[in-house]
Amino acid sequence: MSDVIFNWVPDRGSPLPLYRQLADYISGKIACGDWAVGDRLPAQRVLAQRLGLNRSTVVQAMEELASFGVLEADYGGGTRVGSNTWSLRMAGGGMDWGRYLHAGPFPANTPTIQTIFRLEFQPGYYRLGSGEPSPQLFPREAIGEALSRAAARAPALGYLPPAGLPELREAVAHRLERRGIRLPPSCVLITSGAIQALQLISASMLKSGSTVFAESPTYLKSLQIFPSAGARLQGLAMDREGLRPGALRAALTPCAARSGLLYTIPTFQNPTGTTMPQSRREELFQLCLERRLPVIEDDAYGELWLDAPPPAPIKALDRTGGILYLGTVSKTLSPGLRLGWLVGPESVVQRLADVKSQTDCGTSSLSQWAFLELLESGAYDAHLAALRAALRARRDAAAALLTRRFASLADYFLPSGGFYIWLRPRPEAATERLFQRALERGLLLHPGTLYGFGRTSALRLSYAYESPERFSRGLGLLADLLEGN
Known part of the structure; x- marks a missing residue:
């Protein structure tokens, strides 16, 4: 079971109502096997915001598909694919890949990881935790x-x-x-x-x-x-x-x-x-x-x-x-x-x-x-020397900003090398909620729960990927978020 990915844009010039366009898109994805039984859809509010639709439009499409048993309410909230029978019949038949997708031993990524991997390639987000060197540092x-x-x-x-x-x-x-x-x-x-x-x-x-x-x-x-x-x-x-x-x-x-x-x-x-x-x-x-x-x-x-x-x-x-x-x-x-x-x-x-x-x-x-x-x-040694100098400057700039904005908001560990700052908000914050609230502000965080064996409120920050200017702005937005602004 995994979270589905929407790559659909409403056609506002079409005579077909928007709710019908959305319902057809969803049933088509299920019919062709792209979405399997059990896969989760985003919350209606999130989906409406992402697609630029009124929430009532999304609700109407979801309710129609639910009436046919294609979608059903997921335990704990949200919606998941409940059946592919109706959509397969409407599409003229197809392969039910859902029986195979999760039969192997390799587990699926968590929904949070899947979201991170998807949004890292979409413009507009501050990638505050990405574990790779910035394109600016590429030799x-x-x-x-x-x-x-x-x-x-x-x-x-x-x-x-x-x-x-x-x-x-x-x-x-x-x-x-x-x-x-x-x-x-x-x-x-x-x-x-x-x-x-x-x-x-x-x-x-x-x-x-x-x-x-x-x-x-x-x-x-x-x-x-x-x-x-x-x-x-x-x-x-x-x-x-x-x-x-x-x-x-x-x-x-x-x-x-x-x-x-x-x-x-x-x-x-x-x-x-x-x-x-x-x-x-x-x-x-x-x-x-x-x-x-x-x-x-x-x-x-x-x-x-x-x-x-x-x-x-x-x-x-x-x-x-x-x-x-x-x-x-x-x-x-x-x-x-x-x-x-x-x-x-x-x-x-x-x-x-x-x-x-x-x-x-x-x-x-x-x-x-x-x-x-x-x-x-x-050339490799010369590059390493330049890379160390650039990363040192980025870490030191991050340290100055943390001292200025986060002294009362979090505990953090500054490394003597590598990419990462381990930050623990004070008081502890609900990681999942903080991750979602950060997304609404354009911040892509890496919650510590992705790396551990239990619950934690820590965050992995990386000064290696974003430019110093964007990293500073992103940290400022994170500070505002932790302050409740």
């Missing part, structure tokens, strides 16, 4: 030159080896030596972003019923990927120094240690921005080593330090192959390149490369050649 000239050199250098853009372009695997392995990770290129797997690495691990290395331990809150996507493989997620308490090893120790039963693993983001954590100090990294690593608990270390933000370089990755402590280390260019260059890497034992790399070859036949050849050019030319 167009460097990318253009790298693509040009890659086109001249690549023999063709055909399939590459399943584990990735050999020259790029070597370059990544060489680069990781700076972070204290010393492994041969055979231990590097090039992936279509770090998220694909999580998918490969879930699909081929997790038993159904396994326990995946993770910080609470944690990265949005990991909350869906692991359960799709039949794994059970267990959140672990954090503080301002990241995951607390004592929380993991208390949760580790013998069974969980044998079949589970730990997923952690120790550096500039998403969504809280916290960074684990070296002493805690050593304690956590020693605990996992003693309990033989595999670790996935997600280091998507590790090179985006703003004040001083962070401690070395936990993987730098690993001499027994117990940690799978993930990296990506989605946060440093662009998520559209779909390029990342996994570092681990050769046996794991070979297994995941085999699974990868069966699912996508390889990561983009063009992206791999272009990134290799950026690394070898030094």
Whole structure:
């Protein structure tokens, strides 16, 4: 069951009444299988506002369809698709995809996530929580030159080896030596972003019923990927120094240690921005080593330090192959390149490369050649230096505004790197209501409930996407909202 998407515009020049146009649109979407039985429609008030119609017009269309059993009231309010029999008959028949859409193991996104993903691509909203770098920070000239050199250098853009372009695997392995990770290129797997690495691990290395331990809150996507493989997620308490090893120790039963693993983001954590100090990294690593608990270390933000370089990755402590280390260019260059890497034992790399070859036949050849050019030319390091300076200025501007407007409205944590500010309104606000009220003001927020294992009033703010001017205006609107103005 999911929320439907309206891509309909009323034709005010048509002789057909507007309520009839709306009813025909809805029945047509159901008839062709775009909307399935159980899918939810927006509230009538919201729908009328979105379509520019009188609410009575929407009510008339809904009541007519409800009289045929096509729509019915949803428990707790709203309307959902109740049947497709009438609409299918009116349309001359069609396939009932509703029986198939939710039969697979991968869960649907929550309505809030679906709304965010839809509205991010519509103009007019202040994207205060988006987890990607601003288009203003994209190194167009460097990318253009790298693509040009890659086109001249690549023999063709055909399939590459399943584990990735050999020259790029070597370059990544060489680069990781700076972070204290010393492994041969055979231990590097090039992936279509770090998220694909999580998918490969879930699909081929997790038993159904396994326990995946993770910080609470944690990265949005990991909350869906692991359960799709039949794994059970267990959140672990954090503080301002990241995951607390004592929380993991208390949760580790013998069974969980044998079949589970730990997923952690120790550096500039998403969504809280916290960074684990070296002493805690050593304690956590020693605990996992003693309990033989595999670790996935997600280091998507590790090179985006703003004040001083962070401690070395936990993987730098690993001499027994117990940690799978993930990296990506989605946060440093662009998520559209779909390029990342996994570092681990050769046996794991070979297994995941085999699974990868069966699912996508390889990561983009063009992206791999272009990134290799950026690394070898030094353009990537030059870009990182400029990106850090830009993000530092954005964070500091956000900090000044938070001090000025939010001192009495919220508690917040300012990171020393990465993208995110973790903000908790004071007093606590109902997240769902705040999200909807913010939408009415053109604010697209990321509620903390998207990242955790329970209810929270926190918000994830990102100073990385919007321009400093738009981010400042958006924060001002958020302050007005929290003040009740």
